[in-house]
Amino acid sequence: MNLYVHFPFCRSKCAYCALHSRGGVSEATRAAYAARIADEVSRLDFAARGTIYFGGGTPALCDLRPLCAAVRKRFKEIDEFTVELNPCDVTPRLLEDLRAGGVNRLSMGVQSLDDDILRAMGRPHTAVQAEIAFRTIRAAGFDNAGFDLIAGWPGTTVASWGQTLTRACALKPDHVSVYTLIREPGTTLDQSVAEGHVTLPDDDAALAQHDAARAALAEIGLKRYEVSNFSKPGFECRHNMSVWRGEDYVGLGEGAHGREGSRRTVGNTAGGYDVTTLSSEADALERALFALRTVAGLDLCETMKRWPVLSTRMTTWRRELQALVPHGIVRETGCDRFALTDRGFEVCDAVISAIMSAGQDPAT
Numbered sequence: 453m454n455l456y457v458h459f460p461f462c463r464s465k466c467a468y469c470a471l472h473s474r475g476g477v478s479e480a481t482r483a484a485y486a487a488r489i490a491d492e493v494s495r496l497d498f499a500a501r502g503t504i505y506f507g508g509g510t511p512a513l514c515d516l517r518p519l520c521a522a523v524r525k526r527f528k529e530i531d532e533f534t535v536e537l538n539p540c541d542v543t544p545r546l547l548e549d550l551r552a553g554g555v556n557r558l559s560m561g562v563q564s565l566d567d568d569i570l571r572a573m574g575r576p577h578t579a580v581q582a583e584i585a586f587r588t589i590r591a592a593g594f595d596n597a598g599f600d601l602i603a604g605w606p607g608t609t610v611a612s613w614g615q616t617l618t619r620a621c622a623l624k625p626d627h628v629s630v631y632t633l634i635r636e637p638g639t640t641l642d643q644s645v646a647e648g649h650v651t652l653p654d655d656d657a658a659l660a661q662h663d664a665a666r667a668a669l670a671e672i673g674l675k676r677y678e679v680s681n682f683s684k685p686g687f688e689c690r691h692n693m694s695v696w697r698g699e700d701y702v703g704l705g706e707g708a709h710g711r712e713g714s715r716r717t718v719g720n721t722a723g724g725y726d727v728t729t730l731s732s733e734a735d736a737l738e739r740a741l742f743a744l745r746t747v748a749g750l751d752l753c754e755t756m757k758r759w760p761v762l763s764t765r766m767t768t769w770r771r772e773l774q775a776l777v778p779h780g781i782v783r784e785t786g787c788d789r790f791a792l793t794d795r796g797f798e799v800c801d802a803v804i805s806a807i808m809s810a811g812q813d814p815a816t
């Protein structure tokens with residue numbers, strides 16, 4: 453079983469961010485939160501083996517040592533233990549604590565290596581601080597480390613994005629996530645766009661930046677393995693891969709999502725968990741179609757075997773996917789195996805929702 457823990461605290465809110473997090477929370481509140489999560493971890497009804505992911509928010513705004521200790525006590529074997537970091541968090545002391553706590557993978561939010569853009573994003577660090585933080589992570593002996601970038605920020609020029617990519621590649625990361633900016637309702641960015649202070653780039657400009665990132669990362673040996681994720685061979689994020697393979701995971705903390713059998717849980721702000729129970733078909737649909745986010749794609753025969761409840765959809769899905777092949781959106785990678793092309797990844801969500809809504813086929 454895999455475990456995701458969400459930390460809903462940040463120093464301040466970035467302009468584009470709609471994740472479940474808030475700034476200005478007292479140290480006492482953060483300490484109480486960490487203690488509560490450590491208690492929940494210690495009461496988990498499973499042990500054995502799994503991946504652990506501490507995300508946020510900004511996990512390092514809590515004391516992670518007792519939490520790491522609780523996790524290590526509960527899990528006999530940990531396949532991968534990731535913590536998300538902000539460049540401002542990174543100190544040799546923190547890294548030492550994380551290593552001692554069993555953390556073996558770090559993922560840092562960098563987003564850009566252009567100071568003007570970082571300021572506009574509301575990030576609390578500079579480009580140089582991010583570079584120093586990454587080098588400090590390496591110096592501390594972490595040999596599985598990477599960071600996130602955001603493509604399509606308003607006003608990003610070809611030269612500025614090129615600079616960001618050059619500096620990012622010079623850090624020799626093992627893993628990079630490149631997210632295309634989304635205008636999320638309720639964010640500062642959303643408001644600035646609505647008031648006419650900021651104009652978002654058109655889709656082509658954002659996609660061109662994503663393409664440039666793909667080419668630059670390929671040159672340092674990082675290959676795309678999911679819509680937004682690139683890694684050296686063997687450095688794919690195991691935790692996220694298991695989510696995309698449709699496996700279960702427990703989500704602890706405010707805003708954390710979990711998937712346990714047909715149950716979906718979301719941590720609420722009262723310290724409890726809201727639970728939704730899906731039908732076996734809805735559960736299988738969600739799990740199966742995540743595969744289209746990955747370069748490995750969807751194996752229809754395998755899917756049918758794993759989730760017989762979907763078998764009546766197979767003929768329809770095969771037909772829908774084959775119809776996208778001549779458009780360069782889908783490629784057939786084997787008998788009844790389909791994956792999105794790079795062009796297809798640009799419209800991944802639309803393809804998944806089209807396949808999801810493709811109804812049962814009476815012919816099967």
Ligand code: SF4
Nearest residue numbers: 462465466469508509
């Ligand atoms: S982007 Fe990260 S650091 Fe910024 S507000 Fe969102 S969760 Fe916090």
